[in-house]
Amino acid sequence: MDLMEKITSLAKRRGFIFQGSEIYGGYQGFWDYGPLGVELKNNIKKEWWKSMVYEREDVVGMDAAIIMNPIVWEKSGHLKAFTDPLVECKVCHKRFKADDETAVKGHGKEHAGKAEWTIPKNFNTLTEVFLGVTEPKDKAYLRGEITQGVFVNFKNVVDSTRVKIPFGIAQIGKAFRNEITPGNFTFRDREFDQMELEYFVRPDEEKSKETFNFWKDVRKKWYVNLGINPDKLRFRDHEPEKKAHYARYATDLEYEAPFGWSEFEGIHHRGDFDLKNHNLKYHDDLTNEEFTPWVIETSGGVDRALLFFLIDSYTEDSSTGSEPRVFLKLNPRLAPYKAAVFPLLKNKPELVDKAREIYFNLKKRFNAAWDDRGNIGKRYFAQDEIGTPWCVTVDFQSLDDQSVTVRDRDTAKQERVAIDKLGEYFQNRLLI
Numbered sequence: 001m002d003l004m005e006k007i008t009s010l011a012k013r014r015g016f017i018f019q020g021s022e023i024y025g026g027y028q029g030f031w032d033y034g035p036l037g038v039e040l041k042n043n044i045k046k047e048w049w050k051s052m053v054y055e056r057e058d059v060v061g062m063d064a065a066i067i068m069n070p071i072v073w074e075k076s077g078h079l080k081a082f083t084d085p086l087v088e089c090k091v092c093h094k095r096f097k098a099d100d101e102t103a104v105k106g107h108g109k110e111h112a113g114k115a116e117w118t119i120p121k122n123f124n125t126l127t128e129v130f131l132g133v134t135e136p137k138d139k140a141y142l143r144g145e146i147t148q149g150v151f152v153n154f155k156n157v158v159d160s161t162r163v164k165i166p167f168g169i170a171q172i173g174k175a176f177r178n179e180i181t182p183g184n185f186t187f188r189d190r191e192f193d194q195m196e197l198e199y200f201v202r203p204d205e206e207k208s209k210e211t212f213n214f215w216k217d218v219r220k221k222w223y224v225n226l227g228i229n230p231d232k233l234r235f236r237d238h239e240p241e242k243k244a245h246y247a248r249y250a251t252d253l254e255y256e257a258p259f260g261w262s263e264f265e266g267i268h269h270r271g272d273f274d275l276k277n278h279n280l281k282y283h284d285d286l287t288n289e290e291f292t293p294w295v296i297e298t299s300g301g302v303d304r305a306l307l308f309f310l311i312d313s314y315t316e317d318s319s320t321g322s323e324p325r326v327f328l329k330l331n332p333r334l335a336p337y338k339a340a341v342f343p344l345l346k347n348k349p350e351l352v353d354k355a356r357e358i359y360f361n362l363k364k365r366f367n368a369a370w371d372d373r374g375n376i377g378k379r380y381f382a383q384d385e386i387g388t389p390w391c392v393t394v395d396f397q398s399l400d401d402q403s404v405t406v407r408d409r410d411t412a413k414q415e416r417v418a419i420d421k422l423g424e425y426f427q428n429r430l431l432i
């Protein structure tokens with residue numbers, strides 16, 4: 001099994017990610033996050049919000065509607081320019097995104113290299129929806145990027161808060177694209193979550209370049225601090241012909257996935273493109289100037305980040321026993337469960353009662369798991385595979401001295417910790 005097959009199988013088996021509408025054969029480009037997937041996803045979003053909003057004083061958050069007045073998409077240029085180059089295989093008429101090299105090359109191989117392609121034509125990836133009660137219904141769009149919801153609220157945010165330029169507006173939410181070739185598990189979806197910052201600055205070539213570089217640096221560090229191997233990260237500047245219609249310049253943060261170097265966050269200098277299109281300006285009360293701010297954007301995909309956190313944390317340790325020990329070396333702040341609690345034996349009520357008490361106390365602080373099946377080794381194995389950083393075992397000694405065994409996922413080492421110090425023990429390690 002290659003790494004992607006292992007990840008896909010683990011994700012399904014342990015309840016991280018299921019194929020959307022699976023019982024009806026699935027639906028291409030849509031995925032459902034299971035009980036563990038939703039935790040991991042929420043933790044990624046929480047960490048992002050914490051670092052981009054709570055830890056700064058120049059950024060506020062918002063949450064705009066997914067469906068907006070269609071005029072927004074006309075003004076933003078998306079109706080004309082939100083396109084991907086589409087090519088069709090002349091042999092079997094399957095359609096592909098021309099710049100998706102893996103898919104195009106892979107398809108070539110299916111025809112023993114003989115695939116012949118049509119000339120690329122522009123395909124608009126906005127998803128249409130129809131609303132209203134009279135026929136024909138009104139056509140609107142599911143947002144293709146979450147960004148526009150921020151721009152159209154620029155004045156509302158400035159008027160209702162005390163933000164002064166330079167400042168940012170952060171948002172996390174769903175975006176939809178009628179992708180030509182969804183694939184590589186959750187990498188290219190038709191429905192996905194974005195986490196974005198729009199940072200507004202004065203129009204100034206040099207200073208805005210500094211701001212662009214500042215955010216590039218911040219965003220890379222964020223992934224590294226949460227455990228992504230820095231050797232697997234690189235920036236790739238957009239060539240002029242690949243640049244989005246709104247960008248003055250842009251760079252992609254890429255991860256070396258098993259299917260090749262792949263973008264999971266873009267840092268874009270959008271200039272005054274959007275605010276100008278929406279006819280929005282900023283008034284500086286101190287200098288009495290009025291101008292159209294420039295925008296530096298950091299636009300990350302939650303689903304792609306989650307996939308890369310899974311891939312990057314997947315570890316097989318063959319040094320112990322015949323079967324390799326599989327564990328997800330997830331940063332504890334991202335792990336779906338922070339701790340799992342076990343009674344040594346499930347048929348000893350005194351052990352079970354004590355363990356349940358500890359379990360419910362821990363659950364008041366964070367998400368904890370309970371397991372009393374099989375033997376301790378099997379329980380460790382099951383928790384390792386889903387990335388639970390600590391396992392707490394209540395044994396007979398616990399009843400005498402009010403201490404438990406805490407076993408660490410990464411080192412497999414165990415230590416005794418007093419029950420009344422457990423909360424503090426985890427708090428110090430999680431820094432939450």
Ligand code: ATP
Nearest residue numbers: 179187188189192194263264265266299300301304
């Ligand atoms: P790509 O070149 O891979 O199509 P993009 O350059 O169109 O991506 P952006 O428009 O810059 O992507 O979107 C910002 C981020 O949103 C991307 O870095 C990615 O993480 C996420 N994203 C974009 N499209 C998808 C998709 N179809 N599925 C999952 N995430 C996506």
